[in-house]
Amino acid sequence: MSQHVLIIGAVALGPKAACRFKRLEPGSTVTMIDQNSCFSYGGCGIPYYVSGDVSDVKELCNTSFHMTRDEKFFKEVKGVDMQPRTRALSIDREKKQVLVERLDSGEQETLSYDKLVIATGSSPRRLPLPGAELEGVHVVADLNDAEKIRAAVTRGEVSKAVIVGAGFIGLEMAEALTDMWGVETTVVEITDQILPGLVSPTIARMARRHMEEQGVEFQLGQTVQRIEPAEGGERVAKVVTSAGELEADLVILAAGVVPSDKLARDCGLACSERGGILVDEQMRTSDPDIFAGGDCVVVKHLVSGQPFFLPLGSMSNRQGRIIGDNLAGRGKTFPGAVGSFVVKLFETSVAGTGMSLAAARRAGLDAVSVFQIQLDRAHFYPTKELMTLELVVEKGTRRVLGIQGFAGSGDAMVGRVNAVAALLPRKPTVDDLSTMELAYSPPFASAMDVLNSLGNVADNVLEGRNVGILPDEFAECWESDQGECYFLDCREAADAGQYVERLEKWHNIPQGKLAERIAELPRDKRIVLVCNTGARSYEAQITLMDQGFADVLNLQGGMAGLKKWGLEL
Structure with missing residues (x-):
């Protein structure tokens, strides 16, 4: 029996669910609405449009075979009624209706459904900053934001930029502005590392140092207090942080995103206390006739078993297919994700x-x-x-x-x-x-x-055979050592010699000679072993532990890790 499926949101998950369902049930009707004029685009490509790697914004809206995903495309090619500039105001679950507003005319009307899909995505986290409304201050929410940023840069209006937030979007935008356009860019991050919560401080520092070598500056562990215009103006001129003032022609607020779950909450659907619509493995909400997916939902983390929020276009597309299948009654499941x-x-x-x-x-x-x-x-x-x-x-x-x-x-x-x-x-x-x-x-x-x-x-x-320390722990030992540690380079003399000559507390015995020179080592000190990557120093650690040395540490990653981490010996 044919049915009418109404989809709210048409960026990633919505179009995937719509098109999959129409292929399974060509006789059914699908209506898809979105409040923006731009829809069904590759949002993850926005930084590459700003950088110039993607030359035309239309490329983000095209299919791989160069057709533009506009209203005509969805109607003629996919059989889907696409209605842009239409905002969903409320959901009446009992009547199975959605009240919408036509943004160009201001008129309101109700759309009925048999099944409803909520694909409202996420929105940038709004920081309560004085001056956030100034001209030249942007978030990166959609193609309109991208076009405004790109236009300002290409007109030569931007020589200095400040980015608030060192997550994915913040770092990608920092690269885009610095690499292609030569904009002096500073990233301000409230935590003490980039990509907080995603990688260790060690990997974060390695990545940050590489970006600094390319010209990006960072203020870590700092907060933005306000954004100020030039005297008497309305355009941004500087950003005031807890560390001082930064001149800025452009400010990008990239402090993360939050699930857009207001429609779901207002109509009584179950939502997480921390934000996001709750769904089961079939992507159904607490109402069996309403599905949800993409950036507006939380899913199960398949490692921790706990709910988590992962706003990625790739997951939206996978979930969209599952929803399309289940709208047709196929009973497919999306068990969760591991967060790649x-x-x-x-x-x-x-x-x-x-x-x-x-x-x-x-x-x-x-x-x-x-x-x-x-x-x-x-x-x-x-x-x-x-x-x-x-x-x-x-x-x-x-x-x-x-x-x-x-x-x-x-x-x-x-x-x-x-x-x-x-x-x-x-x-x-x-x-x-x-x-x-x-x-x-x-x-x-x-x-x-x-x-x-x-x-x-x-x-x-x-198993306790390899007792190691990371580069940051090594750096702490090196800088605070008062003679308690014995730093032993296990490489050949050709590699270790330059350090032995320069550094009084640097010693060298090649790993292959260690057994015969064991008497040279002190037994009353902590011995810290070093080689190029940590392999030969591990072999040395086995030798020393076998000879009764009780306090031996192996530098994981070796000298290669130290160099990437940034310790200057």
């Missing part, structure tokens, strides 16, 4: 999936992280690059909880993160990672892949 992400930062990228160490501990898990730096392909292959990975595991169960990484902007690291993402719902252990099968050829991987090595390192750490 990747962000490009100039010539590097940061990626992750699952839980960071901080997130795991907040969830009450007894977790530890291990750190590994290794080449992304065979060491003898001419084009190779170091990849930094941090694995989060649960101590007792040996379960893998998450992985985050920092590397070049190619596909090598993202491929490894995606491989772990596919495993996480099945509760893998470090042993599964150690024996994981990956495609091998020297141009693409090492015979012992970096993921296998990472699993092996985690196994050694959990």
Whole structure:
């Protein structure tokens, strides 16, 4: 029997659900409304339009075969009635009607439905800042914002910009303004690291340092107090932070997003106390005739088992297909997500999936992280690059909880993160990672892949054979040491010699010579072992522990990690 499906929201999830359902039930009617004139576009491409990598904003609204997703496209190609500039005001669940307003005329009318889909997405978190209404202050909510920012930059009106927030959007916009347009850009972040909650302080610092090398400045651990215009003007001129004043021709408020769940709350649908519509595995709300998905819902985290909010276009599209299936009665499920992400930062990228160490501990898990730096392909292959990975595991169960990484902007690291993402719902252990099968050829991987090595390192750490410290912990030891530590470089003299010559407390015994020179080492000091990446120093640690040395630490990631982290010895 044919039915009428009404969809509120037409950016990512709405169009996917509409088109999937129409393919399954061509005889049914689908009406899709959106309050904006721009709809069904690639919102995640906005920073790349601002940067100029995407030359025309229309490209974000086109299909892969160069058709524009406008009203005519949806009507003629997809059989969907698309109604832009139409705002949903309220939902009457008993009458199964939605009161809408036609924004161009101001007229109101009711639209009936058999099934309703709420795809209202998310909205930028509004900061209560004096001056936020000034000309030149923007959020990045839709294509209109993107076009205003791009227009101001291309007209030469922007030489200095301030971005509030060091999450995905903030960092991507910082790259866009700095790389293509040469705008002096400062990012202000209230926490003490970029990408807070997503990666460890170690990986965050490595990524931040790379961005600083490209010209982006950061004020971490600072708050914005107000935004001020030039005297007598209405356009932004400076941003006042807890650290001082910053000149600004452009301000972008990128302090995160919140689920747009007001319609659902107002009509009595179950919502999370922290924001977001509650749905079951079939993406149904507490009303069986209403579905919801995308940025306006919370879903189950498949690692922690707790509800979480993940505003990503990729998840919206996957959920949209599930909703389209279930509108047709197919009973498909969306069990949840593990929280996978990747962000490009100039010539590097940061990626992750699952839980960071901080997130795991907040969830009450007894977790530890291990750190590994290794080449992304065979060491003898001419084009190779170091990849930094941090694995989060649960101590007792040996379960893998998450992985985050920092590397070049190619596909090598993202491929490894995606491989772990596919495993996480099945509760893998470090042993599964150690024996994981990956495609091998020297141009693409090492015979012992970096993921296998990472699993092996985690196994050694959990078993107490590899007792390590991260670069930040090493830096603290180095800078505060009053002779309690003995820093031993396990590399060959050709690599270690320059440090021995310059640094009084730097010592060198190559790992292969350590057993025969064991008497040279003090037994009344903590011995901190160093090599290029942490592999030879681990071998040295085994030797020393076997010889009865009780306090031995191995620098995870070695000198490569220290250099990326930024410690100048």
